[in-house]
Amino acid sequence: MFARGLKRKSTEDAEDGDGGVAGVPAAPSYTLQRQSLLDMSLVKLQLCHMLVEPNLCRSVLIANTVRQIQEEMTQDGTWRVVAPQAAGRAPLDRLVSTEILCRSGREQEGEGDGPLPDPAPGQAPRRPQSSPWGLDGSREGRGGFQKSLDHIFETLENKTPGSVEELFSDVDSSYYDLDAVLTGMVGGAPSGPGLPAFAPAAAAPPSSTCRSDLGELEHAVEILVET
Amino acid sequence: MSTRPISYLAKIFLLTLTSSKHQQSDIISTVEFNHTGELLATGDKGGRVVIFQREQESKNQVHRRGEYNVYSTFQSHEPEFDYLKSLEIEEKINKIRWLPQQNAAYFLLSTNDKTVKLWKVSERDKRPEGYNLKDEEGRLRDPATITTLRVPVLRPMDLMVEATPRRVFANAHTYHINSISVNSDYETYMSADDLRINLWNFEITNQSFNIVDIKPANMEELTEVITAAEFHPHHCNTFVYSSSKGTIRLCDMRASALCDRHTKFFEEPEDPSNRSFFSEIISSISDVKFSHSGRYIMTRDYLTVKVWDLNMENRPIETYQVHDYLRSKLCSLYENDCIFDKFECVWNGSDSVIMTGSYNNFFRMFDRNTKRDVTLEASRENSKPRAILKPRKVCVGGKRRKDEISVDSLDFSKKILHTAWHPSENIIAVAATNNLYIFQDKVN
Numbered sequence: 054m055f056a057r058g059l060k061r062k063s064t065e066d067a068e069d070g071d072g073g074v075a076g077v078p079a080a081p082s083y084t085l086q087r088q089s090l091l092d093m094s095l096v097k098l099q100l101c102h103m104l105v106e107p108n109l110c111r112s113v114l115i116a117n118t119v120r121q122i123q124e125e126m127t128q129d130g131t132w133r134v135v136a137p138q139a140a141g142r143a144p145l146d147r148l149v150s151t152e153i154l155c156r157s158g159r160e161q162e163g164e165g166d167g168p169l170p171d172p173a174p175g176q177a178p179r180r181p182q183s184s185p186w187g188l189d190g191s192r193e194g195r196g197g198f199q200k201s202l203d204h205i206f207e208t209l210e211n212k213t214p215g216s217v218e219e220l221f222s223d224v225d226s227s228y229y230d231l232d233a234v235l236t237g238m239v240g241g242a243p244s245g246p247g248l249p250a251f252a253p254a255a256a257a258p259p260s261s262t263c264r265s266d267l268g269e270l271e272h273a274v275e276i277l278v279e280t
Numbered sequence: 281m282s283t284r285p286i287s288y289l290a291k292i293f294l295l296t297l298t299s300s301k302h303q304q305s306d307i308i309s310t311v312e313f314n315h316t317g318e319l320l321a322t323g324d325k326g327g328r329v330v331i332f333q334r335e336q337e338s339k340n341q342v343h344r345r346g347e348y349n350v351y352s353t354f355q356s357h358e359p360e361f362d363y364l365k366s367l368e369i370e371e372k373i374n375k376i377r378w379l380p381q382q383n384a385a386y387f388l389l390s391t392n393d394k395t396v397k398l399w400k401v402s403e404r405d406k407r408p409e410g411y412n413l414k415d416e417e418g419r420l421r422d423p424a425t426i427t428t429l430r431v432p433v434l435r436p437m438d439l440m441v442e443a444t445p446r447r448v449f450a451n452a453h454t455y456h457i458n459s460i461s462v463n464s465d466y467e468t469y470m471s472a473d474d475l476r477i478n479l480w481n482f483e484i485t486n487q488s489f490n491i492v493d494i495k496p497a498n499m500e501e502l503t504e505v506i507t508a509a510e511f512h513p514h515h516c517n518t519f520v521y522s523s524s525k526g527t528i529r530l531c532d533m534r535a536s537a538l539c540d541r542h543t544k545f546f547e548e549p550e551d552p553s554n555r556s557f558f559s560e561i562i563s564s565i566s567d568v569k570f571s572h573s574g575r576y577i578m579t580r581d582y583l584t585v586k587v588w589d590l591n592m593e594n595r596p597i598e599t600y601q602v603h604d605y606l607r608s609k610l611c612s613l614y615e616n617d618c619i620f621d622k623f624e625c626v627w628n629g630s631d632s633v634i635m636t637g638s639y640n641n642f643f644r645m646f647d648r649n650t651k652r653d654v655t656l657e658a659s660r661e662n663s664k665p666r667a668i669l670k671p672r673k674v675c676v677g678g679k680r681r682k683d684e685i686s687v688d689s690l691d692f693s694k695k696i697l698h699t700a701w702h703p704s705e706n707i708i709a710v711a712a713t714n715n716l717y718i719f720q721d722k723v724n
Contacts, residue, residue: 087557090557090611090614093614093615097617106365106367106368106369106393106456108456108620109455109456109474109475109505110474110505110507110524110564110620111617111620113502113503113504113505113524114524114560114561114564114620116503117503117560118557118558118560118561121557121560122557
């Protein structure tokens with residue numbers, strides 16, 4: 054999957070740091086697969102908005118799942134998953150407009166460069182111009198959700214409808230692994246001693262930015278359920 | 281009421297609903313016996329209602345006792361277009377509920393996502409003949425030719441069953457109606473959508489009372505929806521509704537006009553060892569049904585059926601695993617949306633057996649007294665008329681025996697969401713996509 058390369062790097066860092074992440078070999082893939090689940094959920098939310106009239110129960114359940122993943126990722130401080138494609142370009146210095154969540158890919162492309170609402174004061178610091186991914190844990194932690202959302206929509210908007218399937222086609226076979234990992238998982242992913250390099254950063258993220266992340270998501274949910 | 285073990289199902293009447301319309305429109309979306317079991321109504325995705333009637337017993341044809349034949353077919357709902365939202369309103373019948381019979385005619389409520397209709401189904405087997413002022417074709421006679429007075433006489437005609445819409449209850453639901461329930465006072469009924477429940481009087485169509493409203497002021501805060509609702513079978517002031525978070529609330533309408541505060545709150549504490557990202561989704565209750573006695577409620581979530589005692593709110597008294605082998609497949613089922621399938625559940629007439637559907641055209645029955653359970657299949661290939669249904673088994677891993685099916689071979693497109701149980705006899709109706717199966721107790 055596209056983020057695989059980076060995933061391994063972070064795992065190696067962690068392991069170098071203190072010799073293993075909770076002793077579970079599957080732990081790094083848990084994070085990766087959790088991200089897959091997040092991606093899948095966000096796509097589902099988009100898709101259900103495009104349907105004739107979205108099933109509200111389904112939308113709410115998916116949105117709650119997304120929130121749950123995001124909360125857990127916030128607690129872990131593990132905003133690690135970034136696409137190699139994005140690494141080569143300037144990070145998107147903007148907020149994901151809540152409307153983008155609800156638009157089709159074509160529209161996203163057209164309005165991608167449009168002006169967006171001013172970021173809330175608390176969020177301004179997390180938009181470094183050229184943040185080296187993976188080094189600055191704290192800023193990374195706060196902006197990670199934004200970036201992964203951005204990445205998802207970039208991926209979706211830059212690809213033809215057919216290739217969206219491709220995006221997920223090679224993930225299909227891994228879903229059975231996803232099954233095994235995710236359905237057995239207790240909420241607490243490896244954290245703490247497993248990621249000592251980022252522990253201070255993980256402790257640092259003020260609730261305000263997490264709240265703003267959550268606020269973004271809730272905003273998105275609001276748009277979806279207002280239908 | 282027979283108390284024999286539940287592996288007896290034999291006579292099978294396979295009725296396939298077909299029409300000249302597109303095949304998609306014939307997927308059965310609801311099944312319901314009336315209060316005597318004489319009639320069985322089905323609703324489909326195309327907005328049609330088909331009612332079956334049980335044949336009367338006949339001394340000459342004992343072996344044909346109790347066969348169900350088509351009694352009436354009518355188009356209940358048509359597709360509509362909501363111009364304000366630019367959305368189509370599906371004609372699919374979500375629920376049918378019968379009213380108890382009070383005269384020669386039958387009455388039922390049928391609903392799609394937005395509109396509830398009261399239908400009267402009545403028989404006509406006589407017609408008046410010999411009008412004084414009209415001729416046999418109904419044209420007025422020339423008064424000059426009328427020289428005698430005669431009174432029309434009722435003469436027998438071929439039985440005709442006609443369905444007429446008597447009430448249309450519209451424009452009361454912003455969200456999709458998932459449940460209707462007739463109150464035991466037989467004067468009111470409720471309709472529930474994702475966020476609100478309305479109380480109607482059968483005689484009044486232009487207004488309803490809103491009795492539950494869980495819509496948050498700020499829709500951003502929406503995390504829970506109503507999934508099903510039902511009136512208590514005997515206490516006309518009591519009803520329950522279930523939620524997408526796996527909770528059930530019992531409300532008393534005497535307490536206040538808007539039942540936002542529940543009288544009882546049923547929720548089982550979460551099992552921490554089973555926690556996953558899908559925990560909430562699989563805990564979402566897809567159906568809630570009072571027992572006939574009114575003492576218990578049964579709820580269906582994705583993997584289990586639970587029986588609750590109304591007097592104990594903190595946990596169910598019984599939990600039955602419907603298809604626990606799916607627990608390790610939840611992510612795949614989330615991906616293909618099967619995890620959002622809404623299965624229904626039913627009690628038998630004596631509340632001793634409960635039944636619910638599963639995948640691969642399997643359905644499950646649980647005997648609450650003996651704690652035995654059985655898996656049966658509704659499929660043409662495996663059911664010849666009057667054959668005995670063979671119990672099925674899903675193999676969970678390890679060595680698969682000859683007759684077993686492995687989990688990976690299950691067909692998830694063949695789902696049994698809707699079933700019904702005759703109010704007093706061991707006759708069940710099972711909807712498998714666009715086929716209706718009726719299974720009956722073995723006579724001899």
